[in-house]
Amino acid sequence: MSTDGDSSAFDVAPCRIGRNSLKWGKYEGKDILPLWVADMDFESPKEVVEAAMQASSFGNFGYGRCPDSLVDAVVERCRILYDWEIEKSWIVWLPGMVCALNVCCRVCRDASQVITQTPIYPPFLSAPGNFDLVCTRLPMILKDERFTLDFDSLDELFTQPGDLFMLCHPHNPVGTVFTREELAKLSNWILERSLVLCSDEIHCDLILDAAQKHQPFASIDSLIADRAITLMAPSKTFNLPGFGCSYAIISNGELRRKFKRCMSGIVPDPPAMSFSLTEAAYRSGEGWRTNLLAYLTGNRNFAVEELKKHSKLEVYSPEATYLLWIDATKLPISNPHRYFETKGVGLSDGRDFGAPGFLRLNFGCTRSLLQKALDRMDHALSELS
Numbered sequence: 001m002s003t004d005g006d007s008s009a010f011d012v013a014p015c016r017i018g019r020n021s022l023k024w025g026k027y028e029g030k031d032i033l034p035l036w037v038a039d040m041d042f043e044s045p046k047e048v049v050e051a052a053m054q055a056s057s058f059g060n061f062g063y064g065r066c067p068d069s070l071v072d073a074v075v076e077r078c079r080i081l082y083d084w085e086i087e088k089s090w091i092v093w094l095p096g097m098v099c100a101l102n103v104c105c106r107v108c109r110d111a112s113q114v115i116t117q118t119p120i121y122p123p124f125l126s127a128p129g130n131f132d133l134v135c136t137r138l139p140m141i142l143k144d145e146r147f148t149l150d151f152d153s154l155d156e157l158f159t160q161p162g163d164l165f166m167l168c169h170p171h172n173p174v175g176t177v178f179t180r181e182e183l184a185k186l187s188n189w190i191l192e193r194s195l196v197l198c199s200d201e202i203h204c205d206l207i208l209d210a211a212q213k214h215q216p217f218a219s220i221d222s223l224i225a226d227r228a229i230t231l232m233a234p235s236k237t238f239n240l241p242g243f244g245c246s247y248a249i250i251s252n253g254e255l256r257r258k259f260k261r262c263m264s265g266i267v268p269d270p271p272a273m274s275f276s277l278t279e280a281a282y283r284s285g286e287g288w289r290t291n292l293l294a295y296l297t298g299n300r301n302f303a304v305e306e307l308k309k310h311s312k313l314e315v316y317s318p319e320a321t322y323l324l325w326i327d328a329t330k331l332p333i334s335n336p337h338r339y340f341e342t343k344g345v346g347l348s349d350g351r352d353f354g355a356p357g358f359l360r361l362n363f364g365c366t367r368s369l370l371q372k373a374l375d376r377m378d379h380a381l382s383e384l385s
């Protein structure tokens with residue numbers, strides 16, 4: 001697929017039925033459209049596909065190591081896209097972000113708690129328990145139809161030095177891109193209490209409005225950088241989640257050594273091929289990404305407009321990601337997730353994110369599939385009124 005200068009190329013996507021796809025396999029043999037797990041249906045940029053073909057035709061799949069040129073590409077990317085100067089030695093490679101979230105909890109295993117905001121991507125809620133840590137959930141609040149942090153409840157919270165704060169920025173599932181002011185306020189709060197910060201920025205390249213820009217939390221000042229573990233990956237942006245390649249950026253040498261010790265013997269290196277694909281994506285995928293963002297913005301606007309017609313649903317237009325958060329608690333049914341499945345649409349269940357009665361819709365699919373799913377939802381909702 002060539003997508004140079006043309007976002008309509010995303011109108012076509014490969015058929016993933018029978019292809020070992022987690023997303024599509026869940027409903028194989030059933031007439032249920034899969035709009036759940038955070039994985040897009042599109043083909044990756046052609047340079048990434050070519051890199052995969054080259055690596056596979058070589059035919060040797062031995063252990064790999066990260067090429068210096070990829071490290072350079074990450075450093076350049078942080079500078080060019082986010083005005084963030086990082087050093088090569090700060091980068092630690094991992095084969096996935098969920099294991100990185102768990103490593104962060106392991107680093108802080110002597111803490112009294114791990115603090116996060118809800119709703120939230122489910123591994124934020126489960127990782128602390130893997131290390132017998134208490135998970136403190138602070139509900140986000142709505143301000144002008146946008147979810148943000150509740151600084152009043154943060155101020156009331158009792159914490160101990162060394163406790164871990166886990167932020168998702170941009171936020172899955174609500175799509176908030178935290179502003180510099182919000183980050184500065186949170187930074188003060190973290191510094192006053194001497195906490196450790198894990199900032200999961202896996203969705204940082206998927207900001208939908210051109211007027212907004214991703215600001216890595218650790219880039220806003222050196223004091224917060226000293227307490228921060230930033231997590232990034234090409235996987236959501238370029239649709240490479242099945243290739244397992246992500247990285248932590250940790251400027252504080254002592255914290256970085258602790259992080260590596262906690263990985264040791266448990267966390268393997270990313271697969272050799274994933275380094276080649278990541279480099280191809282970072283070096284050649286920007287045109288594709290620009291077109292993707294235009295397409296996703298169109299999908300978002302379309303889905304929000306359609307779903308807003310239903311007075312019993314509250315829909316929160318995301319500033320980033322391809323995920324749409326929906327409050328379905330006003331519907332006269334006890335399990336909206338199950339209800340829409342029975343009507344042929346497979347969404348993510350808000351219960352898993354700490355918000356029963358809510359739904360998450362993945363619009364990283366062709367417009368025609370989205371239209372079909374929205375038509376089914378419209379029909380299902382009309383049966384309830």
Ligand SMILES: Cc1ncc(COP(=O)(O)O)c(C=O)c1O
Nearest residue numbers: 038096097098121172200202241
């Ligand atoms: C915020 C967030 N972190 C981590 C992940 C998972 O990353 P990985 O597949 O690399 O473990 C996701 C996937 O949806 C995510 O949304």
